[in-house]
Amino acid sequence: MNKVEVCVTEGKLIGIVEESIHGDHFIAFRGIPYAKPPVGELRFKDPVPPEPWSGNRDASKYGKIAVQVDIFTQEVIGDEDCLYLNVFTTDTKPLKKRAVMVWIHGGGFFMGSGNASFYGPDHIIRKDVVLVTLNYRLGVLGFLNLYHRMATGNQGLKDVVMALQWIKRNISQFSGDPDNVTIFGESAGGDIVHCLTISPLAKGLFHKAISQSGVMTNPWGITERDTCINNGLRIAEKLGKATSDTKVAYKFLKEIDARKLRKAEIELFLTKARRLNLSIAFTPTVDSESSNPFFPIEPLKLLHNGIKMPVIFGYNSSEGNFFLRGKFFGDISEETLKEIDSDFKKVIHPKILRQLPEIPITISELRALYFGDKAVSEETIMNYSDFLGDQCFYKGIIEAIDIQMSSGANEPIYLYKFSYESKTSPMKNILNIQLPGTAHFEELGYLFYPYLMKDLGLSPAAPDSKDYKIINCLTQMWTDFAKTGNPTPANKDSISVKWTPLINGNAYDYLNINIKPQMETLYKTEQRWDWQMRRKL
Template sequence: MERPVVTVKQGKLQGIFEDNVLGSRYLAFKGIPFAAPPLGDLRFKDPEPPASWEGIRDASKNAGDVSVQLQTLPTLAIIGSEDCLYLNVYIPYNLYRTSRNPIMVWIHGGAYLMGNGNDTAVRPDYLMAKDVILVSINYRVGALGFLNIGHEVASGNQGLKDQVAALKWIKENIEIFGGDPNNITVFGVSAGSSSAHLLTLSPLSKGLFNKVILQSGIATCLWAQVEEAEASAFELASMLGNDSKDPVEVVNFLKTIPAHKIVGQQFQVLISEKSRITKIPFGPTIDEKAKEPFLPCPISQLLDDDSDIPIIVGYTSHEYIMFLNDISEEVLKTKFANLDPFIKVFTKDPEKITQLTEQVKQHYFHNKPITKESIPSIVQWMSDLYFCIPVNNFVNDQRKKKKAPIYLYNFSYVGNEMTSTKLMLNNDLPMIGASHTDDVTYLLYKPKCKVDNPKPPAIGTKDREVLEVLTKMWTNFAKTGNPTPIVDEHVTTIWLPATADSFNYLDIDSTPKLLTITDYNNILGDLELQESHSKY
């Protein structure tokens, strides 16, 4: 069997042809180092360039490891290592030995704490049928990827800078694989999506890509930035045995601690009220103390000078289902009966807190007590709070700027395919709608979700139709900047962008429908909700 060899700037790579579950084949180059392993003294530092190698490097399998992290399924364990800065390139068989092909770069999610871009997590099969080259990347997560101690010895956003390093490598080398370095679309889900949005804002990544697809996460989501980062860094060190307040001493100490111990301890570090609500101890921060800041100033300022590129952005209809792992009445009452902690994230004014709390109780819960009957209301409120409100506000602002087109979607399809939510939840909560990351199930082949049924959705089923529609629109956008340049047997609806005159969005169900938000009410002060858009 032919084993193609390509020559990138660091040396020669030998790939491998793999079978696609949809038929045909694709060419894979796996485990390509895009930066030096961040080991030893390179821990907490910006990524360094990758070393060159002699001879032919075998790129038929994943190299290094996933970023060290806590695994929750199938068993609770700390996995991975710090040697994780590798990417994978996948090329459809019919694009082999062709040139100037569109590139899609996948950034994995996982709350900045877990996840990976290897084919053990996601495979490219579904997109390979749509004539694009896919690149999936890994980056440092958790404290090892985001420690910010307010000093250049550990200034934060190392994981985001890993993403920049990967994009630079892609820009420099992708032409060798038949890709077009001037037609790169970055896309991701959840923390991968908010990372992609942050990349559009950072001065370090300007010009490295041309379009972006943001699935269930943007830079202004409550959980997308971590506050009190310095306090968290010192608290982590203290928990591990060093109470110094000297940042250099603390970072030198943390470099001596085994990575798995840092990962095991990092979940105990939740300093601020916001952190306790979002439960993300380490993530993106303003890193103005860095020699080369990724986020040199507040997001609100960076949004004024973001990359003027085409955007697809959206959410699933019932995002929060994934996070309701315990639906006992006692837990529901304990967690959601008191709304003040959620409201305090936005304001410290006692009068305003009282006012907004009453509005939420009336709008979502109709002033009824929290019981199991409240679950749909809880899902709506928390989905809006964490995902839908910030996305809709972002689109509302962008559409008025008359910049590059922005396409809004609501993924509402509930199918028969296994999803991450179904795998994670061990309760009897019915699937009342599309949960967080459900859309990815129809975009990328997820091996952990396909254990019992490895075949793709059968032709003629609604699941297969949604797969065809979603992959076609996403790859159309990657090719042209327009998800529906024409209609065909699968894409039967023209998806119009949101404009200053019309707040359009596409509801993606078994039959996608173009709808318009007409009642965009100011329900929660600075938080805008659209009553006509709620589908619960």
């Protein structure tokens, strides 16, 4: 097995040459520490640069992942020592530097990793870019904000900033161009990407951004001060320390075993009630108490200043399906549907609930928009899926675009809808998503090769299949955008249409990504999620 040596600022790495599922080869450098382990006194603190090492460091295996609950076994896995990244390239000494793509995984800020279980590099690496995947701290360990200097929040976001700083210093050793870096992520990862585009801490570390099915203007994208403090105090109470003093809670939580801490968090906050409205306990916050804040002021104020780089926003055609049928949240029962039918308030996100009087729209009017006079039941489950998609994804993504377009930032904004539907969809099969349409998370099975397919006995896409065509189309557009800032710089066999950027906020021109991608137009006033307008009709 061929090995490849690379020297980074901290020491020498020994990577490994591997064969991809397509039969070509790439070089993998895995488990590279980009920060000191955030343990002991560093728990809840900003990341610290890694220590150098002497001699050779084996970079053939993935590093430990963040502490979390495994969605398949429901067991607590991972380690507090989790700040590792992985670099994939085809050549460490090319004639020219390659565009760099940095993947930020999703998982609701409480689960996931940059490993190949879901995010194998095989598809993207064929397109002549350098790919980086990474881990960051999750849940209470990554986002606890008690609003004093001992626990200021956004540790997970600052982890990603430190990874980007490491990339800026070292990526040229892997044939990457530190002056042409694109960050991309999905769901919580898309939210993190959106956050990074406006944070003063991340300025100059990347040059283009892709937010897939997640932005900070989604109701779950940012947590308010009182909610975050209360969530921290509730975990302390569950673990045996009932207090209203945040300093006392901090000292207590700092000493608890990391696995016990995350397990208590999951038991307390990943409840049935929260699953119904997709509310998340620990997400990005204003961290003005920090000496080095990620968000020194309200993120929306920063957002109105504009994103100063090309950006792609997008979503899948049936986002809500993911949360109703499958291994991630489990199948929603007939009994639960009856509960929702008797009290529709249960499925409205708390932040949305507070906004209803301002729209203005009542809970009964909102329900009628989606269900008419029908009951919430198995028969109308796609109506429920539509509602979840609208309140938790589509509405906020268009709001993010509106803010960017009104900011005066003269940078191209691209919008897509991924609507390709396939019985052999990797993510649909891995997660057993059973409803029609293209669910949240589903496009990732065509951007990446999920190695879980091997474990489950699922075959990769055949070269003559429609799935293979979508893989080629999606990876071509994403990597062209990374290289040039334009996802369709020239007509290619895999892409027969020119993807044009948005021009104004009345009609939203977007690329409908299907087996034959085509430009279409969305009119906000015709969308069901424009609740104020729909209420008037």
